[in-house]
Amino acid sequence: MTTNHTPHNDSLLRFMTCGSVDDGKSTLIGRLLFDSKTILADTLTQMSRTSEKRGLSAVDLSLLTDGLQAEREQGITIDVAYRYFSTGTRKYIIADAPGHEQYTRNMVTAASTANLAIILIDARRGVLTQTRRHSYLAHLVGIQHIVVAVNKMDLVNYDQASYDKICADYLAFAKEIGLAQARDIRFIPISALAGDMLVDRLDNMDWYQGETLLEILEKAPAAHTESQEAFRFPVQFVCRPHASADAELHDYRGFMGRIESGEIAVGDAVTVLPNGYQSKVKAIQLGEANLHSAKTEQSVTLLLEDEIDTSRGDMIVKTSEAHEPVKQIDAFVCWLSETPLSTARSYIIRHTTRESKAKVGAIQYKVDVNTLQQQASSDLKMNDIARISFKLAQSLMVDSYSANRATGAFIVIDESTNNTVGAGMIV
């Protein structure tokens, strides 16, 4: 990876890093950016100036991901930061979330858009409570690819036995929570500080035959899912140019949105939910281009054969894959707000492009993210995760989160402040 930024990255991978304070997250990210030459000279000058000021002998790569002034003063990272680098074959978006216990909500936020998670373990300390917490959350939020990076191998003399033991411990625990069966888990020994097995192999761990971290990242599937999913197209915006003079545009009615899953082709039979109107796809447009077919993650405009009254919040599905709108949902919810959930109030649930008022039916149980035990509970505070049922005023077209990340997810909004207060994953 000597050239960065060569003009043809042909795919994009979003990943996150999880680790407790001091596991080496910042150093790892700094090293990836540095080795991919994403850090440019002026940033480096500024970093070495700051390093000097703090009395360090070498440039501290973790400064690169140092956050806002407010956080620097407190000496901790309190929010998710996004970083970018590219290798010429791939563009990467890193979601960098702090690992502290209080920051479950940040981890959930970062995980929600990631396809891969790097879980850092300090080689001297092995699998800790935090490791379990991070793994459980990555699992809950549906990250497909887990890379367990055993860091600071230099501090255990690059000892293979220490590494093997940590891998075995982790696998045992992963089986316990169902992670090992459901996900692709890889292990790798690294030194973020020295650079072993990140971009270059170096020669301290000849006993490790696997891929370097960057090779793993380069090969991980970029698509948001590798399984076949049903076609789901939430309508975002309806385009009606009302150009009565223009014969072609006179009756134009375009349904604009992003394909959240599956694919669609001209001629496919579709149903518009919740009303159940049926029609066929007449055209698929993207800018000036007419497409034959389109797939997950493309933002397109659909034209239908029949004049159907459709608006934002409706969902277009293939008639053969239509599902029933529901007025009650059961979900795992991570609470994000400093104001606890109130079972007496109603909230707004935003699901795809649709909103509904919702009332809490019951808090079934809370999950202790450290022990993974279920406990009875009548409240939900910031960073808590619980299984909750909601009653809805409007019907929603949902799938289970494990089957479809896009149509299984929702956020909870507090109507009085407009804040986003909860994140939900439908069971």
Next chain:
Amino acid sequence: MTTHTSKQQALSHLDWLESEAIYILREVAGQCSNPVLLFSGGKDSLCILRLAEKAFRPGRFPFPLMHIDTGHNYKEVIDFRDQRAAELGERLIVRSVEDSMQRGTVVLKSADESRNKHQSVTLLEAIEEFGFDCCIGGARRDEEKARAKERIMSFRDEFGQWDPKNQRPELWNLYNARSHKGENIRAFPISNWTEMDVWQYIEREKLALPSIYFAHQRDVVMRGGSIVPVNVPLVNGDIANPVKAGENILNMQVRFRTVGDISCTAPVLSDADSIEKIVLETATSTITERGATRLDDQTSDASMEQRKKEGYF
């Protein structure tokens, strides 16, 4: 034109970024009642105009364009701005820092003080005048440290202030652009783009740009290690950045990587006279876009964060 898609293949990075940006623009249109697109004539906002075409044509844009003009912009950029808005047939609103100066809401410390940070005042005045509930901007997270945590839908209070501690968590692609009267959302559709992505997109979409983005001969002086353009003719006939006594005017071949207020945008030495060459030059550049060219960001590590708290975009 017909394109075939294959099942297993993921979107290219530009297609993915484009789709995400279109989605964000449509969310703004779907969720906000009176949005506006901030348009300067610069490369980032030209990308967003292209994205808006892809998002909303054959319809009209569901928002007007607005430029907050410092009065110290390069004439080439202002002309280009007007021409582009006319070609698109969309409404362009211009509000100027000089009007705020006349009203007394902006007071410069000295005549040659940078007007860049004062744009915030004029912007807030315009938001109030038109009752905008959302401003779409071209900021990117890779531009500067303080932006790495910026939301795609960033919440500003009644005073236009950005409080880093009071931002809404953003999960999946479920953006929350709700606001109460007087509050405001700043939406950033190209948050996840880097400078390189922007240039590649411009190249791919064959977007036209103001001429000063390309290498050209220009009178400059060296001030504090930066190349500073001098004797720049303004739209109103004035001259910005007059050369100071004792300064030695040099005629250099330069181009701009960002365009903005003349007092704070410096060019770089370059012979890249085409987009292709700019892409190559960007790939081998060793200096960040803002580091090299934004004279206002160098004051301190945290100066962008400070300005954002005060209502800057």
